[in-house]
Amino acid sequence: MGVLSNKIAREELKPGDHIYSWRTAYIYAHHGIYVGNSMVIHFTRAAGQEIGTGTFLDKLLLSSSPSPTGAICPVCGDQSKLHGVIRSCLDCFLARGKLYIFEYSVSPALFIAKVRGGTCTLASSDPSEEVLHRAESLFDKGFGMYNLFKNNCEDFAIYCKTGLLIETTYSVGRSGQLSAFTAAASTVMSSPLRFLTTSTGGLMVMVGGMYSISRFIADVGIRRDAVKVPVERLVMVEATQHVEVKK
Template identity: 35%
Template sequence: MGDYPKPGDHIFADRGTYDHHGIYVGEAEVTDPSSGKTRKLKHAVIHFGGNNSNIKGKASDAPCRKCFNKHGDPGVTLTCLKCFHKGDTFYKYRYDVSFITFNTTRNGSCTTASCDEPDVVIKRAYAFLHNQNFGDYDFFFNNCEHFATACKTGKARCNQGAAGFGVAGAIVYKAARRLLW
């Protein structure tokens, strides 16, 4: 992605075997946990993960000097854009795509669903961040794509979970999520 995303954009970083999703919020304020001082980030992302599942690096790595991210904190976090994508290529997730585009594009990169206005999306992302109420991370049934689509549409969805299984996989995935979640 050459240009910076716009606040409220759903972005994802290509991790090879999966993608990591988040909501770009633009400028944000972060607090240094050791000093209590605040700092403005020019490019911030709110994203969701658990047990180092979405972050390159180890929990023992030093916190980021820019956003104070510890690279292993589970739950909903606010980080700088660099900590979000960690050098991987990142893209804008697309909404309102045609059924044909949805079925011929790689899973986890678009949806036929419509999305809400950027201010609503950002408000939802910050609510999940402040309340830490998105639930426990589950790679198949409550992951970062579920988080980002919940922020964008009000409903958690994930199509990378059905990767490689086409429409039948998506139907089985949807049914299993309803039963287990």
């Protein structure tokens, strides 16, 4: 993989790979775990509800669910109304997008060079059999409530690959996309008038440095609030919550 693109050919895929596909003019990417036989397990809110803000943004961004085209997929059937952890064929997962692979154990230099968030992490991946075990377990039992900031499709895929969850309740999840957006927003908010006397080149270097540092310290690979959680414990919590809701 290079600095500019993580694109991969279908024939290069291996079970346990974390893959993604860009949506809506590269505004965001949808993530999942390739499980072999051209199938992907992924986490979605629901058709038309990718971010669920209750604003016009919900209509602006396409759903992470396989997009309804009027034709029913002969492999998946009609998945346009499904939500939670679902299994889809690779074509439905991609929704006409291109295929990319998420990179693990990248060097700090490469992480910073890949300016766009949601493409790589400093964290290490577990062996593929552990990744597949987590994905299959969560396909059966669920991954909790979808939340754009704390529990989205990228968070799901990263958990399957690493077993890492964020233990603090006030911060964003593991998603590199959200970390990048947050870093960009904080950089803009903190690029104040005191920098106006700085040359244009110096200002760009300063702002770029602030953005890179913000992304770096938010990565799941170095966060102190990222803890390893066995999938059995996660499944048990999900099952308990499901019983409480039914009561």
